[in-house]
Amino acid sequence: MILSASVRRLLAALTGLTLLLLYLPLAVVVLNSFNTSKSLTWPPPGLTFDWWERAFHSAGARDAVGTSVEVALTATAIALVLGTLMSLALQRHDFFGKSSVNLLVILPIALPGIVTGIALNNAFRGILSLQLSIMTVIVAHATFCIVTVFNNVQARLRRMGSNFEEASADLGAGLWTTFRLVTFPQLRSALLAGGLLAFALSFDEIIVTTFTAGAGVNTLPIWILDNLFRPNQAPVVNVVAVVLILLSVVPIWIAQKISGDIDNLR
Amino acid sequence: MSVDTARAAVPETRRTAARRVSSSLSARPRARLALLLAAPLTWLVLVYVVALAALLVSALWTVDSFTGEINRSLTFDNLKEIATESLYRTVTLRTVGVAVLVTVVDVAIALPIAFYMAKLASQRMQRILVIAVLTPLWASYLVKAFAWRSVLSDGGIFQWAASRIGLDTPGYGLTAVVITQAYIWLPYVILPIFAGLERVPNSLLDASGDLGASTWQTMRTIVLPMLTPAIIAGSIFSFSLTLGDYITVNIVGGANQMLGNLVYTNVGAANNLPLAAAIALIPIVIMIGYLTAVRRTGALENL
Numbered sequence: 001m002i003l004s005a006s007v008r009r010l011l012a013a014l015t016g017l018t019l020l021l022l023y024l025p026l027a028v029v030v031l032n033s034f035n036t037s038k039s040l041t042w043p044p045p046g047l048t049f050d051w052w053e054r055a056f057h058s059a060g061a062r063d064a065v066g067t068s069v070e071v072a073l074t075a076t077a078i079a080l081v082l083g084t085l086m087s088l089a090l091q092r093h094d095f096f097g098k099s100s101v102n103l104l105v106i107l108p109i110a111l112p113g114i115v116t117g118i119a120l121n122n123a124f125r126g127i128l129s130l131q132l133s134i135m136t137v138i139v140a141h142a143t144f145c146i147v148t149v150f151n152n153v154q155a156r157l158r159r160m161g162s163n164f165e166e167a168s169a170d171l172g173a174g175l176w177t178t179f180r181l182v183t184f185p186q187l188r189s190a191l192l193a194g195g196l197l198a199f200a201l202s203f204d205e206i207i208v209t210t211f212t213a214g215a216g217v218n219t220l221p222i223w224i225l226d227n228l229f230r231p232n233q234a235p236v237v238n239v240v241a242v243v244l245i246l247l248s249v250v251p252i253w254i255a256q257k258i259s260g261d262i263d264n265l266r
Numbered sequence: 267m268s269v270d271t272a273r274a275a276v277p278e279t280r281r282t283a284a285r286r287v288s289s290s291l292s293a294r295p296r297a298r299l300a301l302l303l304a305a306p307l308t309w310l311v312l313v314y315v316v317a318l319a320a321l322l323v324s325a326l327w328t329v330d331s332f333t334g335e336i337n338r339s340l341t342f343d344n345l346k347e348i349a350t351e352s353l354y355r356t357v358t359l360r361t362v363g364v365a366v367l368v369t370v371v372d373v374a375i376a377l378p379i380a381f382y383m384a385k386l387a388s389q390r391m392q393r394i395l396v397i398a399v400l401t402p403l404w405a406s407y408l409v410k411a412f413a414w415r416s417v418l419s420d421g422g423i424f425q426w427a428a429s430r431i432g433l434d435t436p437g438y439g440l441t442a443v444v445i446t447q448a449y450i451w452l453p454y455v456i457l458p459i460f461a462g463l464e465r466v467p468n469s470l471l472d473a474s475g476d477l478g479a480s481t482w483q484t485m486r487t488i489v490l491p492m493l494t495p496a497i498i499a500g501s502i503f504s505f506s507l508t509l510g511d512y513i514t515v516n517i518v519g520g521a522n523q524m525l526g527n528l529v530y531t532n533v534g535a536a537n538n539l540p541l542a543a544a545i546a547l548i549p550i551v552i553m554i555g556y557l558t559a560v561r562r563t564g565a566l567e568n569l
Contacts, residue, residue: 011382015379019395025410026413041422043423081305085305088302089299095299111549114546116314119317119320143314146310174285175298176288206407221406244406
């Protein structure tokens with residue numbers, strides 16, 4: 001299709017505008033982390049490093065990061081196993097009720113977080129009489145993280161077809177050997193991308209977490225929400241946010257480096 | 267490819283127990299399927315389906331207003347209340363309205379940038395753009411909502427900029443909720459649409475141009491129909507995520523309530539889980555309706 005130069009320019013301009021829109025609020029966060037005004041007025045009356053110093057000495061923020069990493073890592077590990085099994089089942093087999101199972105995987109993310117949240121809260125406390133703890137958060141997070149792994153692995157399985165697996169079986173490899181030496185190496189980058197997304201999803205989740213975290217389990221989003229409206233803490237939250245934005249480049253860079261495949265980052 | 271290593275690593279067939287299990291499984295695809303499905307399906311059913319079903323049942327319970335205890339005899343009182351009270355209708359309409367607006371805004375913004383990324387940008391540029399669109403996804407949701415709170419505040423940057431052209435900040439309210447939610451979910455809409463556009467072969471677009479179609483005609487008759495599943499996939503995110511949100515509303519929505527707020531208040535302050543469950547049915551029904559309606563378009567494979 002031949003696009004006229006003016007249409008091209010228009011699309012490029014819109015792209016630039018959209019990026020500006022995406023980054024402007026983040027830039028405001030970065031600037032506000034140096035803003036001397038606690039009410040974050042614009043333009044900033046002065047700049048200071050105080051908040052950065054306070055943030056580095058905030059035990060609450062540090063602990064919250066630790067808790068979030070623990071939850072996200074465990075939930076991601078569970079999601080990786082369950083999501084891979086599920087995608088192998090759905091992509092390599094045909095069976096009755098397949099589309100319902102497919103829907104079931106998507107449901108925890110497609111239904112609003114508050115529904116998942118109160119449903120699990122009710123199930124944990126009402127039905128199972130469990131104390132809410134860090135475990136309940138992990139179970140909840142793993143449940144909605146399955147879908148990101150599932151989607152990535154399924155897309156990869158669909159693309160790679162089953163020729164290599166059949167060849168491996170014809171050459172006498174057992175199921176496990178075929179998985180270990182043929183299927184898994186081809187899935188590795190898809191697993192990495194799905195795992196990264198699952199980690200990110202869990203790390204940033206607030207609504208389901210609110211309903212499934214026990215007292216004293218402060219993930220980073222819960223800590224942020226607690227401190228957002230405290231006048232003395234809001235700038236510290238800004239600092240934490242800036243650090244998160246900077247750190248977020250790392251996993252994206254890894255994913256790009258390893259997979260080299262943009263499709264997998266969805 | 268790893269076929270060479272596979273051959274090297276499997277020198278000969280030994281009749282171990284694992285080997286016997288493996289070969290008997292190769293002959294039985296059903297058993298293989300059952301093994302694969304057992305763990306994930308058990309997890310999803312035990313954790314999720316049971317919880318969801320229990321929630322649906324508890325919507326039929328009531329709470330004694332004096333003791334605060336749950337009465338487990340089944341009645342349709344909660345559902346009746348939701349169907350008849352105008353509060354719920356108003357809030358539902360408001361919530362769906364906001365969710366639709368957010369989705370429309372997001373798709374409108376996503377289409378041009380996704381098209382540029384998929385079809386016009388050089389490979390290098392495309393990579394950079396994908397990273398640029400992805401990065402804000404990793405910034406905390408709360409921080410982004412809070413960023414808009416400070417952008418839209420009295421004395422904030424929006425007012426500062428808008429005052430130069432004689433406008434004012436919309437302040438905290440539904441407009442702010444739409445802006446903030448559209449901002450937060452935008453990358454989730456751009457990425458599936460971008461991936462969808464990547465799957466539209468360039469040769470098809472060239473053919474359409476060669477056969478005399480204008481740019482607009484090509485977009486409308488070739489690109490758009492092929493892109494519909496991707497657009498729907500993107501809309502599932504923005505629509506569903508907005509439908510259940512109550513935190514953005516608290517941060518930038520002023521006094522407005524959405525469905526999520528009603529559910530939250532009833533679980534927490536009002537201690538009325540049954541009513542909360544009944545209210546939660548509204549977004550569940552809407553979402554399931556939406557998902558069932560779009561399932562045939564293949565959108566769910568594009569998530």
